Amino acid sequence: MNIEAAFDVRAFRQALGQFPTGVCVVTCLADGEQLGMTMSSFNSLPLDPPLVLFSIDRRSASLPLWQQAATYAVNVLSENQKDISNRFARPLSNKWEGVRFEQGRSGGPVLPGAAALFDCEPWARHEAGDHVLFIARVKHFRSFAERQPLVFSKGRYASLQPTEFTAPLWPLDIHY
Numbered sequence: 001m002n003i004e005a006a007f008d009v010r011a012f013r014q015a016l017g018q019f020p021t022g023v024c025v026v027t028c029l030a031d032g033e034q035l036g037m038t039m040s041s042f043n044s045l046p047l048d049p050p051l052v053l054f055s056i057d058r059r060s061a062s063l064p065l066w067q068q069a070a071t072y073a074v075n076v077l078s079e080n081q082k083d084i085s086n087r088f089a090r091p092l093s094n095k096w097e098g099v100r101f102e103q104g105r106s107g108g109p110v111l112p113g114a115a116a117l118f119d120c121e122p123w124a125r126h127e128a129g130d131h132v133l134f135i136a137r138v139k140h141f142r143s144f145a146e147r148q149p150l151v152f153s154k155g156r157y158a159s160l161q162p163t164e165f166t167a168p169l170w171p172l173d174i175h176y
């Protein structure tokens with residue numbers, strides 16, 4: 001079914017934008033090429049095993065290479081990394097030109113200054129309409145709690161503001 005027949009696509013996007021996310025640059029090394037892509041589709045799955053997910057648009061030029069990658073590095077951007085986010089959100093052939101990076105534990109490039117870093121290996125891949133869903137197993141991680149994460153909400157970047165909101169009440173030891 002054509003989505004436009006079922007939904008007002010703009011209204012659908014707007015409704016999805018009411019759900020704020022962080023922003024990541026996911027990187028990998030595939031067929032000798034360094035890839036990096038800005039993604040807000042990153043999320044956590046179970047803790048045991050430690051799984052995470054992200055999805056890639058089928059129109060992405062680099063999708064065939066992503067499907068070959070043996071490892072991924074998820075760089076959770078900090079609030080002062082909007083330029084990095086913008087750079088890796090464009091279909092450029094020279095995304096890495098002038099970008100400072102280090103070699104991560106999994107061999108692919110990682111970005112200094114990120115708020116957190118997850119080194120992962122592929123776990124599963126699923127067809128998901130006009131996207132491909134990647135599920136990955138976390139092998140190593142680092143967290144820089146003193147850095148504030150970059151937020152994406154309503155189609156714009158945002159920063160976290162301290163509020164009086166308290167932690168949710170929940171009977172289980174949750175990680176969300």
Ligand SMILES: Cc1cc2nc3c(=O)[nH]c(=O)nc-3n(C[C@H](O)[C@H](O)[C@H](O)COP(=O)(O)O)c2cc1C
Nearest residue numbers: 038039040041055056057060061062088089090091
């Ligand atoms: C905040 C933000 C979040 C994004 N999240 C995703 C995502 O989760 N999946 C995706 O495929 N593209 C996402 N994009 C767009 C991709 O970054 C962009 O299409 C990609 O870099 C193009 O890469 P290519 O060289 O493979 O065509 C996002 C862009 C922005 C600005």
